[in-house]
Amino acid sequence: MKLDRNNYEIFLIDYIDGNLSLDDRRIVERFLAANPDIAEEYENTKEAIIESDHISSLELDNLYRSFSDLPKINETNFEEFCIAYHEGDLNEEEKGRVDTYLQQNPEAKALFQLHKSIRLQADLKIQFPLKDQLKKHLIVPMRRYFYLAGASAAAILIGFGLYFASVREKSDFPPAVKRVNIANTQIENLPQSQHNSIQLQEALNRNETKAKSSPVQTRKLLAVLDTTEQDPPGTIVLARIEPLVTTVHYSMKENEPDMPQVQNSTNSQVISNYQHAHADPPPTEGHSRVINRETILVGALRVGLKGYNSLTESDLALNAEQDREGRIKGISLSGENFEMERKFNNHINKN
Amino acid sequence: MTVAEYNHAVNEYADRIFRFVVKNIRNESTAQDIIQDTYEKLWLKHEGINFSKVRSYLFTTAYHTMIDQTRRDRKTLDIEEAHPKASHPQDEPFDLKANLNRALDQIPEIQRNVILLRDYEGYSYDEIADITNLSESQVKVYIYRGRIALRKLIGSPEVLI
Structure with missing residues (x-):
């Protein structure tokens, strides 16, 4: 057709x-x-x-x-x-x-x-403002600051001598533990709770170095008192999970020797401080000065450790819990929406 | 994908996905939530995702999250009120970019999506098809339709003269 x-x-x-x-x-x-x-x-x-x-x-x-x-x-x-x-x-x-x-x-x-x-061009001025909160980081132990009350009970006793009249036996100081109980770490009442789908326990698994937490959780998870089998006996680590920027202040009394002064610390500074703490000879300026590690924990407990989380704009506090005889039986770190504590099997005598 | 690669994916793509989503839904707050959800999903699966595929994964995830969101919002959003007309005021000099942006708001969502992926990211038809779950042919048709619709909304060809 x-x-x-x-x-x-x-x-x-x-x-x-x-x-x-x-x-x-x-x-x-x-x-x-x-x-x-x-x-x-x-x-x-x-x-x-x-x-x-x-x-x-x-x-x-x-x-x-x-x-x-x-x-x-x-x-x-x-x-x-x-x-x-x-x-x-x-x-x-x-x-x-x-x-x-x-x-x-x-x-x-x-x-x-x-x-x-009529080809569309992206406006480069439009940028996602929360990139830092999306990123994941390694847990950086802040041993520098606490370096924790000493590697051994004997050293602690010597260190105590600088500040405290009496010296206790090695067994008075808590031994290393395999795992710190963080089960009660709470992140309740977060404004974006729908994101809290990952268990913090997973994020802080003892053998892991990566924080498996959501961005929101990461923002809120402030710190954890922790220790490992590899740490010297008595070691207590204040571990940070970035991108938190936790500023730790040591409030010192007069006539007490300098302690590390860390203000507005950034992540890189924390790492730097940690490295300095292990340098030999240690740096002598500013916050990087190294003192007897044994004094730090008890000294901090005595004067009250104050911390500040610049992201959540909330305070942190390290507190000691005493038994009837005035010995330290546990310490706790508290802040907005959370409180973590560690009990000592062998109470620490402060005097 | 390692943690470092994940972080690299944040640096490399977060802004770009954000622009794509913001341009679509015109709500920065919701767009931020979508980007956070997208990267949270990536993090959950990061160990099983090859870094070479991460860009596609992110755009695909963000796209579908965005579509789900807009479907939920559609019940309450008055499109006519939310989208200004594309035509430029007669007493103002012609601004192609501004007019194009206004026109973009008025074309169908699917056309806008594929054109944004095409122009912003330079994706090929088959890549856009993978992201949007369309066929390659459908993608091409929607792009052509969208181009014609944009041209008609902008005005006669003489506007550039």
């Missing part, structure tokens, strides 16, 4: 449905080019399809074939060619046809240029 103005609708339907051979499609396209009124009708039909939510196979087929098979660019399909050109969907031969069309139809250049111009 020969295509003419009396039967073109049948051909167009088959054309739109993608049921025509390549040769027949070209016959239809030549017919449309020769009959602008019917071409307009065809465009309206195609527009109607495009406006629908459903993408039919014929539409896809039409779009694909229009760029690969259509032998001629016309006013009707030129815009799609413009898009295809700028999307990089045309081969060199097809781009050459577009260029030729533009030379022959200068009025089409405006549309071509407009499509070239």
Whole structure:
């Protein structure tokens, strides 16, 4: 059947449905080019399809074939060619046809240029403001600050001598424990509690060095009193989980020797301090001064350790719990929304 | 993926995903939540994700989180009120970028998504198809539709002359 103005609708339907051979499609396209009124009708039909939510196979087929098979660019399909050109969907031969069309139809250049111009560009000023809270960090033990009350009971006793009149036996100081109970670490009442899907216990698993906590949790988890089997007996580590920036202040009384003064410490400073604490000879300036480690814990307990979490803008406090005889039977670290404690099997005598 | 690679993914992609989401939903607070959710999901699975796939994972996760969010919000959002008209005021000089941004707000969501992925990130059709769960052909059609819609909203081609 020969295509003419009396039967073109049948051909167009088959054309739109993608049921025509390549040769027949070209016959239809030549017919449309020769009959602008019917071409307009065809465009309206195609527009109607495009406006629908459903993408039919014929539409896809039409779009694909229009760029690969259509032998001629016309006013009707030129815009799609413009898009295809700028999307990089045309081969060199097809781009050459577009260029030729533009030379022959200068009025089409405006549309071509407009499509070239309407490419979206990201606004680099828009930045995610909470990147630091997304990041994960290693737990950095702050042994420098506490270095914890001493590596051994004997050393502690010697150290105590600097501040306290009496010296206790080695057994008075708590031995190392495998695991500190942090089961009661609470993060209740957080404003974004829906994020708290990960158990802190997992995050603080004894054998792990990575904090497996969500960003929100990480922001709120302040510190934990901790120790490891590898630490010297009596060691208590105030471990930090970044990106917290926990500033630790030692409030000292007069006539007491200097203790580390750490203010507004950053993560890098904490690490630096830790490194300094292990340097030999130790640095002598500022907060990096090393004193008898044995004095620090008891000294801190005595004067009251104060800390500050700059992210949550809340205070931290290290407190001692005494038994009836005035010996330290446990210590606790408390802050906003949490309190952690450690009990000593062997109470520490402060005097 | 290691912790270092995860952190690198934060540095490298958080801003870019944020821009993509903000541009779509036009709400920075919600966008921040979506980015946090996205990275939380990444962290949960980071040990099983190859770093070479992280960009795709992040955009895919953010995209679907965003779609879920917008579907929830759609019940209460009056689109017409939320989206200004694209046409520029007649008494002001033509600003293509501003007009384009206004027009972007008015085209269908799916068209906006694929065009943003295409233009912002330079994703190919098949990459966008993977992110959006569409076929490659559908992606192409939506991009073409979106381009035409943007052009029509911006105005006649002579606006640039």
